[in-house]
Amino acid sequence: MVVKVLMKRRFKEGNEKEGHALISKMRTRAMDRRGYISGETLINNDDIRKTMVIGTWESMEDWLNWKEDPRRKESEARLEKLLAEPSEYETYSYRYRLERMMAAK
Numbered sequence: 781m782v783v784k785v786l787m788k789r790r791f792k793e794g795n796e797k798e799g800h801a802l803i804s805k806m807r808t809r810a811m812d813r814r815g816y817i818s819g820e821t822l823i824n825n826d827d828i829r830k831t832m833v834i835g836t837w838e839s840m841e842d843w844l845n846w847k848e849d850p851r852r853k854e855s856e857a858r859l860e861k862l863l864a865e866p867s868e869y870e871t872y873s874y875r876y877r878l879e880r881m882m883a884a885k
Contacts, residue, residue, distance in 0.1 A: 795862035815842020
């Protein structure tokens with residue numbers, strides 16, 4: 781089941797450039813992970829300190845394996861120091877897949 785992961789972050793003023801560089805480095809590492817499909821980083825039009833990264837993974841298991849990877853956790857800890865508030869994570873799956881899963885029960 782394909783999973784979309786939304787990661788919302790708001791940087792402290794002046795930390796945007798360093799934060800986006802770190803996000804880019806994290807994505808490069810994720811590309812080598814099993815189950816990684818794609819990723820994109822969106823910057824809020826009204827507040828450049830706000831970003832949303834959308835990661836696409838083949839399964840929730842693949843995402844969770846990457847989320848718990850020690851190298852990712854190390855980068856995430858560095859990233860958190862640049863933020864005005866903690867990162868927010870939300871995961872979503874495509875509705876037709878959910879409907880098929882519910883029908884199979």
